[in-house]
Amino acid sequence: MSKFLFGRYLPLDSIVHRLDPRNKLMLSFCYIILVFLANNWLSYLILIALTLGAIRASTIRLGFFLRGIRPLIWLILFTVALQLLFSPAGGHVYWHWAFINITQFGVINAGYIFIRFLLIIMMSTLLTLSTQPLDIATGLASLMKPLRWVKVPVDTLAMMLSIALRFVPTLMDEAQKIMNAQRARGVDFGEGGLFKQAKALLPLMVPLFMSAFNRAEDLSIAMEARGYQDSEHRSQYRILTWQRRDTVTWVIFALGLALILICRRW
Amino acid sequence: MTQRMENIIEVHNLAYRYPDAEQHAALDGVSFDVHPGEWLAIVGHNGSGKSTLAKALDGLLPFTQGTVTVGSIVLTPETVWQVRAQIGMIFQNPDNQFVGATVEDDVAFGLENRQLPRDEMRTRVAAALERVGMTKFANRAPSSLSGGQKQRVALAGIVAMAPKILILDEATSMLDPQGRQAMLALVRELHREQHLTVISITHDIDEAANANRILVIDDGHLIEEDVPAAIFAQGERLMDMGLDVPFTAKLAAALQQRGITPPTGYQTTQEMEEWLWQSLSNTSATPTKPTHP
Amino acid sequence: MVVAITFEHVGYTYQADTPLATPALDDVSLTVPDHGYLAVIGHTGSGKSTLIQQLNALLKPTTGRLTVDEFTITPTTTNAALKPLRQHVGMVFQFPESQLFEETIQKDIAFGPQNFGVAEADALALADQMLTQVGLDASYAQRSPFELSGGQMRRVAIAGVLAMHPQVLVLDEPTAGLDPQGRQEMMDLFERLHREQGLTIVLVTHQMEDVAQYAEQVAVMRQGKLVKVGTPQEIFGDPAWLRANQLDVPRAAQFAQKLATRGVTWPQGLPLTATALADQLAAQWPKGGRTRV
Numbered sequence: 001m002s003k004f005l006f007g008r009y010l011p012l013d014s015i016v017h018r019l020d021p022r023n024k025l026m027l028s029f030c031y032i033i034l035v036f037l038a039n040n041w042l043s044y045l046i047l048i049a050l051t052l053g054a055i056r057a058s059t060i061r062l063g064f065f066l067r068g069i070r071p072l073i074w075l076i077l078f079t080v081a082l083q084l085l086f087s088p089a090g091g092h093v094y095w096h097w098a099f100i101n102i103t104q105f106g107v108i109n110a111g112y113i114f115i116r117f118l119l120i121i122m123m124s125t126l127l128t129l130s131t132q133p134l135d136i137a138t139g140l141a142s143l144m145k146p147l148r149w150v151k152v153p154v155d156t157l158a159m160m161l162s163i164a165l166r167f168v169p170t171l172m173d174e175a176q177k178i179m180n181a182q183r184a185r186g187v188d189f190g191e192g193g194l195f196k197q198a199k200a201l202l203p204l205m206v207p208l209f210m211s212a213f214n215r216a217e218d219l220s221i222a223m224e225a226r227g228y229q230d231s232e233h234r235s236q237y238r239i240l241t242w243q244r245r246d247t248v249t250w251v252i253f254a255l256g257l258a259l260i261l262i263c264r265r266w
Numbered sequence: 267m268t269q270r271m272e273n274i275i276e277v278h279n280l281a282y283r284y285p286d287a288e289q290h291a292a293l294d295g296v297s298f299d300v301h302p303g304e305w306l307a308i309v310g311h312n313g314s315g316k317s318t319l320a321k322a323l324d325g326l327l328p329f330t331q332g333t334v335t336v337g338s339i340v341l342t343p344e345t346v347w348q349v350r351a352q353i354g355m356i357f358q359n360p361d362n363q364f365v366g367a368t369v370e371d372d373v374a375f376g377l378e379n380r381q382l383p384r385d386e387m388r389t390r391v392a393a394a395l396e397r398v399g400m401t402k403f404a405n406r407a408p409s410s411l412s413g414g415q416k417q418r419v420a421l422a423g424i425v426a427m428a429p430k431i432l433i434l435d436e437a438t439s440m441l442d443p444q445g446r447q448a449m450l451a452l453v454r455e456l457h458r459e460q461h462l463t464v465i466s467i468t469h470d471i472d473e474a475a476n477a478n479r480i481l482v483i484d485d486g487h488l489i490e491e492d493v494p495a496a497i498f499a500q501g502e503r504l505m506d507m508g509l510d511v512p513f514t515a516k517l518a519a520a521l522q523q524r525g526i527t528p529p530t531g532y533q534t535t536q537e538m539e540e541w542l543w544q545s546l547s548n549t550s551a552t553p554t555k556p557t558h559p
Numbered sequence: 560m561v562v563a564i565t566f567e568h569v570g571y572t573y574q575a576d577t578p579l580a581t582p583a584l585d586d587v588s589l590t591v592p593d594h595g596y597l598a599v600i601g602h603t604g605s606g607k608s609t610l611i612q613q614l615n616a617l618l619k620p621t622t623g624r625l626t627v628d629e630f631t632i633t634p635t636t637t638n639a640a641l642k643p644l645r646q647h648v649g650m651v652f653q654f655p656e657s658q659l660f661e662e663t664i665q666k667d668i669a670f671g672p673q674n675f676g677v678a679e680a681d682a683l684a685l686a687d688q689m690l691t692q693v694g695l696d697a698s699y700a701q702r703s704p705f706e707l708s709g710g711q712m713r714r715v716a717i718a719g720v721l722a723m724h725p726q727v728l729v730l731d732e733p734t735a736g737l738d739p740q741g742r743q744e745m746m747d748l749f750e751r752l753h754r755e756q757g758l759t760i761v762l763v764t765h766q767m768e769d770v771a772q773y774a775e776q777v778a779v780m781r782q783g784k785l786v787k788v789g790t791p792q793e794i795f796g797d798p799a800w801l802r803a804n805q806l807d808v809p810r811a812a813q814f815a816q817k818l819a820t821r822g823v824t825w826p827q828g829l830p831l832t833a834t835a836l837a838d839q840l841a842a843q844w845p846k847g848g849r850t851r852v
Contacts, residue, residue, distance in 0.1 A: 134367040166367045169409035174657070180617050181658035184650040185719065186642070186674025203670070206660035210705065218362035225324055225355040226365070226423065227347065227379035235381045237374035237391070312738045313708055358736075412603055439736055442603050442765045443807050469738045510739040513810040513833065520837030526844055535814060542840065543821050 008068075008128050015245060016058035016130045021139030023246040027253060028127050034257060035116050043263035044115050050256050051119050058130050068125035069118065076117045084110040137161040138238055155231035163219070171212060178207045272338075274431060274463050275300035275323065280332035282318055282486075292318045293329070294486040302430070305457055305464040307477035307494075311508035315486040316467045320435045323465070324353050337430060351380070354424030356437040360416035361408070369411070370395065370404040373422045380427070394426035398452060414445020421452060432456070434466040438473060450476070471498075471510045482507045499532035514538045561593035563727060563759040564614065568623035571609055575621050583609040585783045586623070591776065593628075594757045598770040598791075600806060601780030607763045610780065611729050614761065615648035616641040627727060646675045649725030653732045656712035664690065664707075664715050665700040671723040682722070689718035693748060710741045721752070727759045728752065734766065742766075746773060771795065771809040771831035779804070796829050811836045 011017075016024075038044050055065065069076075084106050091104025127136070141158030148154050179189060182203045189200050228234075282293040292315045300306050310316040321327045323334055325346035334341040336349045357363050366372030370391050377387045395401045398418045408416060417437055424432060434453065438446040450473060457464050466473055474480055480497045482490040484507070490497065498504065501515045511519075514535055518528040529541055571584035584606050591597045599607050612618040613625055616632050625632045630644045652658070661667035668686035673679060687700055693714040699707075704715050713733075720728070730749065734742040746769055752758045753773075764770060770777055770791055777794040779787040781804060787794060795801065798808045798816060808816075815823075815830050823843075830836035 134371075162367055163365065166364070166408065169407070170361055173409070177652065178658055180612070181650070181652050181655065183617060184615055184645055184648075184652075185658070185671040185723070186645055188642075203658075203660045207657050210660075211657055215359075215362045218357065218359055219365065221321070221326055222355075222357055222363035223365055223375075225326060225350060225353075225357075226376040226427075227350055228375070229347070229379070233381060234378040235384060235387070237378055237384065237387050238371060239384065311740055312710055444602070444805065505740045505743070508738045508740070513814065516833035517811070517814070517836060520833050521840065524837055524841040526837075526841060535817075539814065539817055539821075542818060543823070546823060546840075546843065546845065 009132050010129045012059055014059040020240050020242050020246045021131050021135040022142050024127055025139050031123050035119055037260055043260045046259050051122055060129050065122045065125050069121050080110045080114050083113045133165045159231045174211050175208055178204055273299040274302040276335040278333045280329055282329045291486050296488045303461045305477045307474040307480045308467045309508050310483035314483045316483045317435055320433050320467050325349050352429050353431045354429040355433045356420045358436040360413040364408040364416055369406050369419050372419055373426050376423055376427045390426040394422040397425050398422045414441045417449050431463045436467055469508050495532045562590050563593040564591040565626040569620045569625055570622035572621045583783050587785045596760045596775040598774035598777045599763045605780040606783040607780050614729050615645050646723050648727045649720040651717055651720050651730045651733050655716035659704040663701050664704050667704055668719045668722050671719050685722050689722045693718045729761045731763045767807045767809045792828050795831055
């Protein structure tokens with residue numbers, strides 16, 4: 001079951017895997033800006049080259065990325081269609097009906113939108129495939145540290161996120177067990193009409209919530225027994241270290257940015 | 267009260283009533299002492315109040331009456347963290363006390379709470395994992411471990427903190443026999459090596475047999491306090507105390523029904539074996555002595 | 560001999576046809592007679608759980624075929640054909656209390672029968688009847704299951720399974736986490752159902768004492784394979800093999816073996832329980848050593 005959510009991490013040992021998660025988060029964010037800076041075919045080609053290069057460096061097969069796109073395919077197609085049908089007039093008009101124009105600009109914009117989607121999904125898929133959820137959480141918490149100055153409980157949020165991630169497989173296991181027990185009592189999950197299906201969820205959700213609450217109570221007692229008072233007054237065992245390879249990625253990024261800025265001029 | 271030696275824990279007239287329970291108290295007038303380096307077992311059937319007692323010792327329940335003194339510190343809301351620093355607790359469900367996302371993170375959890383510097387944490391985590399034989403699992407997520415392995419990680423978390431007292435709150439009851447034996451062997455070693463005071467709340471007769479002393483809790487009251495041999499001699503009554511009847515006692519009872527009178531009192535398996543062998547070979551002249559197979 | 564359950568070369572692979580395929584059962588062939596009592600033993604992860612989940616087709620074999628009374632399950636059997644089987648084979652999973660969800664105990668017990676087409680009024684009447692069968696007072700019917708103690712909740716869950724009137728009862732470590740008294744009462748309940756109502760019982764357990772006392776047939780699993788089947792006598796009669804497979808030997812058998820090394824013989828086979836041991840000892844007890852009772 002875990003393959004739907006967090007099982008997406010692929011434990012390989014590539015340079016991308018070893019990058020500092022903070023760096024990967026920042027790179028992913030800046031990459032999105034880069035994608036929106038691109039405005040012509042040449043700049044998109046540079047982006048595609050950068051993306052494929054990153055994927056190559058991760059040693060993850062391309063197939064995994066295409067699978068990452070699948071759940072979003074309808075959203076992409078819908079946006080592309082909107083762009084195609086309703087973009088402002090400009091260039092050659094290929095087809096016209098009532099308020100719908102398919103224009104040269106529309107086609108080009110739709111193409112760009114499609115590529116943008118693809119690139120952003122691929123890069124964020126690369127982030128999740130090459131970084132453990134826990135490291136993403138640690139990285140996020142570390143990046144949010146400045147928010148402490150405005151009284152955001154960053155460490156508590158990080159602790160909550162880390163515990164939530166740790167209990168996902170446990171609760172999934174539990175859900176599977178409860179489903180089995182209820183199927184053995186004659187429940188058909190995922191069969192019949194919508195009402196029947198919704199009703200079948202009750203014998204799953206009630207015990208699952210009960211179990212989650214019991215676990216939470218046990219866990220809070222265990223944490224207290226181990227001296228946990230609050231998340232702000234703790235030292236950190238898991239720390240992130242910025243390596244030379246992290247710096248190198250920004251040199252590559254700067255190069256990409258420069259090239260794209262030059263392309264924009266044309 | 268004469269002080270044979272400084273007690274590491276003193277419990278006096280302890281009472282606790284769950285907020286939502288109108289009926290009787292979960293603990294009522296419980297008093298006892300624990301000596302340093304002792305192994306004390308607390309037994310009683312499910313719902314007798316023994317787990318409540320364990321939690322009260324660690325300040326995890328606000329008891330309504332009485333005093334608890336741990337290592338000469340009287341437990342109050344102000345001193346609770348000093349008290350907890352002296353006690354390591356392992357609970358029943360291996361899953362529900364695993365805080366860290368990986369084994370080493372979990373072992374480090376208590377150290378982080380104590381704000382230890384990172385270098386020291388690394389040394390202590392490594393040593394603790396080595397001690398419980400989980401070094402090669404350091405990076406594993408809890409979902410890939412067995413119940414027994416998770417409890418060993420919990421034990422590593424305590425070894426890393428080096429408290430004076432270890433409380434096992436039915437810590438082996440959800441494990442399979444292999445996991446249980448491995449865990450008990452480990453606790454026995456730690457008890458011996460580190461002069462650790464062990465309090466084990468248990469139904470397991472083997473675990474109780476390790477103890478120097480057994481307390482029996484029933485319905486929130488401390489009803490008996492004695493050495494294992496004296497407690498085990500009570501035969502069928504042990505079931506009411508939340509313990510199993512030892513095998514030798516079952517055998518003795520079965521023999522009695524068949525007109526054979528075994529020696530009175532609790533017999534270890536070796537004593538029983540020796541006595542049976544003597545009787546069967548009809549050499550009643552030789553006195554009973556322990557055998558070393 | 561009327562056969563209740565037949566495994567014919569049953570194999571099962573998790574996530575078959577994917578790169579993550581993991582074989583969990585490998586060529587298992589086994590028959591259980593009608594009204595039989597089978598114990599399945601083996602380590603955690605040996606395939607016991609996968610094996611019993613075949614019995615009501617929560618998992619369907621990926622190879623081979625399985626027959627349970629009039630039902631036949633092959634890799635191609637449709638789910639629709641399997642629903643009556645779910646009623647025929649009652650499953651009590653590990654910690655079954657976690658399946659309770661209704662507002663009242665009565666409604667929860669009646670849930671299973673209603674899913675199999677029993678009218679609400681009849682199902683509720685059935686629930687009251689089952690409540691007493693598992694040893695709970697009828698006054699519990701209208702209470703919430705979540706108010707009960709763990710042991711009582713487990714009884715309610717078992718009542719919910721029994722209410723479906725299964726012919727085969729599958730029990731996955733039904734006594735885990737209970738105190739010795741609770742364990743004993745639980746095992747007595749199943750023994751009564753087996754004796755009085757002729758239920759075929761399949762018990763997965765780590766408790767060798769229970770295997771010795773109740774089972775008529777024992778299956779030993781290891782790494783997805785059925786490595787040995789036989790009567791408890793046959794299985795426990797080879798302690799060297801059991802130890803090599805890291806499986807426990809019942810206390811009485813261990814004890815009897817120690818006596819055997821001293822020269823005591825067991826003409827009626829190795830005794831597996833305290834009573835069987837006492838019987839054999841009494842038979843060879845020297846004259847004059849017994850008092851009449």
